[in-house]
Amino acid sequence: MSATPSRPAPAQPIPQPAAQPTPQRRPVPALIALSNATRARRPAGVRRQITVDHFVSCGAARALLEPLGLAHELAAGDLEPLRALADETRAITDALVAGRRPPAATALNRLAEQARATQTLQVAPDGSLTADIRWHADTALAELACRIVTELGRLDPARLRYCAREACDLLFYDTTRSRNQRWHSESPCGLRERQDRWRRMTGAAEDTASTAEKPVTV
Numbered sequence: 001m002s003a004t005p006s007r008p009a010p011a012q013p014i015p016q017p018a019a020q021p022t023p024q025r026r027p028v029p030a031l032i033a034l035s036n037a038t039r040a041r042r043p044a045g046v047r048r049q050i051t052v053d054h055f056v057s058c059g060a061a062r063a064l065l066e067p068l069g070l071a072h073e074l075a076a077g078d079l080e081p082l083r084a085l086a087d088e089t090r091a092i093t094d095a096l097v098a099g100r101r102p103p104a105a106t107a108l109n110r111l112a113e114q115a116r117a118t119q120t121l122q123v124a125p126d127g128s129l130t131a132d133i134r135w136h137a138d139t140a141l142a143e144l145a146c147r148i149v150t151e152l153g154r155l156d157p158a159r160l161r162y163c164a165r166e167a168c169d170l171l172f173y174d175t176t177r178s179r180n181q182r183w184h185s186e187s188p189c190g191l192r193e194r195q196d197r198w199r200r201m202t203g204a205a206e207d208t209a210s211t212a213e214k215p216v217t218v
């Protein structure tokens with residue numbers, strides 16, 4: 001009985017990771033949240049613009065940052081530095097949208113410098129090597145600033161825009177491939193804009209119909 005010579009296994013295709021959006025198309029949630037923190041907004045169901053003071057209490061500030069899922073919780077002494085960070089972030093983004101040179105990022109950099117990075121070597125199943133850099137921060141403010149710096153470092157300023165709805169001046173980052181996003185959000189701005197357009201169209205149609213029926217008296 002002879003041993004069957006072992007043959008090399010047929011080559012298997014190496015699974016390819018799902019295509020990731022380019023760095024420029026990835027969202028910049030921390031930057032947008034801070035930049036919009038001091039802007040007036042019109043939530044759904046509210047007729048007039050309102051300005052919420054997110055820095056009046058820890059609870060209000062935590063509600064602002066909650067969607068970002070920070071690892072650390074904001075402390076009571078963080079409110080004023082957070083307000084300064086929001087003001088500076090807004091000034092930087094406003095300059096980017098206007099095509100101006102952004103102001104110095106003094107508050108942002110002071111906080112971001114408190115974060116530190118570690119680097120490890122990662123070996124993938126196919127044997128390829130990558131250097132994995134991770135950032136660590138001991139406070140919510142340092143973590144937030146570190147994220148904003150990362151987002152600013154990779155964004156495409158042309159994708160940073162104000163909402164096209166006249167009654168809204170919130171900033172958004174267009175992550176669409178076609179770069180044609182117009183509203184900061186579908187609800188309420190996209191929805192309201194379509195409703196207004198429909199009213200204008202149907203109103204114009206009714207005006208035309210009523211003009212045709214009755215003679216115009218001046």
Ligand SMILES: [Zn+2]
Pocket residue numbers: 163164165168169170183184185189
């Ligand atoms: Zn809007």
